[in-house]
Amino acid sequence: MATLVFIAAIALYLSMRDELPDVNSLKDIQWQTPMKIYTHDGLLISQFGEKKRIPLTLEQVPQQLIDALLATEDDRFYLHFGVDPIGMGRAVLAKLMGQDKGGASTITMQVARNFFLTREVTYTRKIREIFLSFHIESLLTKDEILMLYINKIELGHRSFGFGAAAQVYYGKEINELTLPQIAVLAGLPKAPSTLNPIRSPERALARRSVVLHRMLVSGYIDEATYQEANAAPITGERHGAQIELSAPYAAEMAHQKMIALYGKEAAYTNGYNVFTTINSKLQNAADTAVTNNLLSYDQRHGYRGPILSLRPNLRKQTENNNSSNAPHDTNINTSEVDELTLDEINQALTQVEYDQGLVPAVVTTVLENSAKIALLNNEQGTIPWEGMHWARAFINDRKQGSPPKSANEILTYGDVILVQKDSDANYHLSQLPQASSAMVSMSPDDGAIKAIVGGFSFKKSQFNRVTQAKRQVGSNIKPFIYSAALEQGYTLASILNDAPINQWDKSGDDVWRPKNSPEEYIGPIRMRQALAQSKNVIAVRLLQGVGLDGIINHLTKFGFAPSDLPRNESLALGSASLTPLEIATGFAAFANTGYLISPYIIDRIENSEGEIIYQADPLMACNPCAAVDATNENFDSMVNIDNDVKLTEDSIMTEPESVVLQQEAASNTSSHVIKSAPRVISAQNAFLITEALNSAIWEADWSGANGWQGTGWRARALKRRDIAGKTGTTNEAKDAWFSGYSRRLVTTAWIGFDDPSRNLGQSVYNSNLDREQIVGGEFGGRSAQPAWIAFMKEALADLPIEPFQPPTEIVSVRIDKATGKLTNKTDRSTKFEYFRLGKTPTEYVTKDTSDEILNGTETKTEVELF
Incomplete structure (x- = not known):
């Protein structure tokens, strides 16, 4: 009988042999791991890829996890030859008795199924699984088979392998797990979608108990350890990758470039580690500067009310009371209002959209000069008067209500609001800004983007205003106009007439009257002073003196597309629409003595083995450029980048085929000559414009009747003489800019509304606040420059003073x-x-x-x- 069974098995194997997959591929398995994106200094900023996997080696796996898997899945794993006859016989007997409980699959058989077969329940699939197991056992060691299992098995919530599962369910490394947590994960292979602690804590608890009991029976743990672990509460919640720095716009730029270079499938599964040019300190500083500046702008324009009200009738009563001319009732009766329930509060809080340090809260008590709030996780807090007295009513972009005198002019019982928590654990009333903002900072020497913020909230809007938003640039265009004038024989001492212009516009059959802002004219003025004071009519006169064609030809040298430059004299006033990245790149030519660099976001790419497969090769602002030692730790191996610089988002994401790293050539070279960026203006031109832009910050003259100071004077707060910059404001203040630089860092800040029908408006003095507040019309110096100053204060702290040297x-x-x-x-x-x-x-x-x-x-x- 046994002989017949053996012969039948051989015959069956021979008939299936040609259909069986080749298991030799398991010797050189390439794990599908997600792409990770890091800052230049190695902090994780994002992860892309549907399958979450953190491959482990045997040495990295806790012994308790191995014990739990063996006790639960295959307690004779190290004894059988791929198929466990005892387990198989027990399973067959149970099947015959109508008590099919599974249990016949060994770890080796599960590896065969997970790598080569489907999960269909058929005898044919089971037989193939057995034959493949024999092959696998003959090819690999037991430890190799176990590690394939540990790294391959699907464990729910798109986690594959126990390294990823530890991160997904507990936010920990695998060696940081407790025994109860290990037991939960070890119980998942049976049914990961239904036994995981997120979907069903009760089932996860029951399955954990089974795992722990088998560990006890198998002798892996003693009774005391079992009782302690079995009594532990079930834990587990959804965790993403352990993001160490928030830089979502930078991560998305790198993400798109990786897809362009390698395709989506390879980018998401080959385990690439992408190191960007982002500096973590500067990125944090930029994010804080943009966020705080937007909140400051938003709050000085008034409070728009709660997100929603859980007691709308009471809210309406408060609004009516506040809008009347009668004295405010500071004791509105809430005794007849239904009391808020905990479920009602929690449901409201979970529905609120929030980001950037703002958190939702529900107002539970309103006192005369404070309010009590309920927050997520049943936390309670208080908003003191100092945390809400800014909140006069928003009427429109140009008008605010009267400063409030008591808390119930602002808040009502049941209001759902957003708050901020300060360093002293106090809460402040806040709101999501309606305006938008952006900032980009990069090295003028090679175009490496050091920090980028494309908006207030990436979660709310993934539109990157640094690379995608073409906005009118206002007076940020003037340095380029003046640069063209210098090329045509003008000097910083040239005298021009600061007087109104009345010019017949043939195309519009009207008179064109460009005006200064403010509308003041002083007659003859030197060109340096005119740029420092941002005189509009002088920019127009310079354009007329150079000629429109000459101006446009000169501006295109800085990378600006001719199609973005209007062919009329309004160009001198900033009617061109450009992105913040394009503006910053243009200003970089003044900072680096005249070279057009190309901005880039990816410094290098490593494969899953840590080998460098791509290295950026930026064109440098130097001529001639010196050779560098390839063994130096700061050496960047070089690849060719197209000299045709086009400053669109596509140019940062996609590079020509020549950009693919020639790894072999890079590894065999000991030195490399850095390639020079194209010179677009002379060093003398760049220096003279920089001098004038330094005057925009530092120069002032109050000796005569027409005393003046530069429009960028607020940057004196940095106490750095080695900076230069220019404000920019468009008609009706729809856009406000400040672009400026030191010798080693160029930064552009922008603020405006995504809705083109809105402008930045103005704000009036709020008597509840101290005297140091921004009031009046919004423009570059008031609206955008504060963010630039806040950022540069942090950024320049690590840079030595480096005066601009005359060439x-x-x-x-x-x-x-x-x-x-x-x-x-x-x-x-x-x-x-x-x-x-x-x-x-x-x-x-x-x-x-x-x-x-x-x-x-x-x-x-x-x-x-x-």
């Missing part, structure tokens, strides 16, 4: 401030000015233009050559 062929001579001519005087009517060699004034001033003579001694003209 060769720059001279400095003393001029008369009123006329721009040479002078022999040394009083307040004079100053030193920089000129390109050969462009210095040739005439001396003949009329006394000084307001105050400090030193009547005449001296020879002072000239310094650089």
